[in-house]
Amino acid sequence: AGLAIYDTMQYVRPPVQTLCIGQAASAASLLLCAGKKGERFALPNARVMVHQPSAAFYGQAADIARHAQEIVKLKRRLNEIYARHTGQTVEAIEKMLDRDTYMTAEEAKNFGLLDQVMARHAEGETSA
Numbered sequence: 001a002g003l004a005i006y007d008t009m010q011y012v013r014p015p016v017q018t019l020c021i022g023q024a025a026s027a028a029s030l031l032l033c034a035g036k037k038g039e040r041f042a043l044p045n046a047r048v049m050v051h052q053p054s055a056a057f058y059g060q061a062a063d064i065a066r067h068a069q070e071i072v073k074l075k076r077r078l079n080e081i082y083a084r085h086t087g088q089t090v091e092a093i094e095k096m097l098d099r100d101t102y103m104t105a106e107e108a109k110n111f112g113l114l115d116q117v118m119a120r121h122a123e124g125e126t127s128a
Contacts, residue, residue, distance in 0.1 A: 002027025005027075006081065015039060016035050016036055019043075023046065023048070025047075026049065026050075029050045029108075030078065032048065032113060037085075041118050044119065046108075048107075050082070050096060051101065053071055088111065
């Protein structure tokens, strides 16, 4: 479902803003970074978790081998998508996604997953 939402976000004409409230984990982190550049936000105490895809297989050895090939292809594709939207190299993405990696909103911003950590508006200030 995550890649179906991603494809739809890329297909539609209106720009898609993304906002992380609480936590964006796994596929949600991919969707967060896939928003329009400059319009990917997180609240100050939000967290982002990235990791490589995982799955469990059972059955005959040939079937398990095929499933393993497919998940390796999926991992490669996801790494390419993260690299495209973060500006990181595929190698840096592979390293970051090797295990579950949790980031603060500021760390996610520095890695390129989002553009701005939202701050409280000053008294009397309105958003445009």
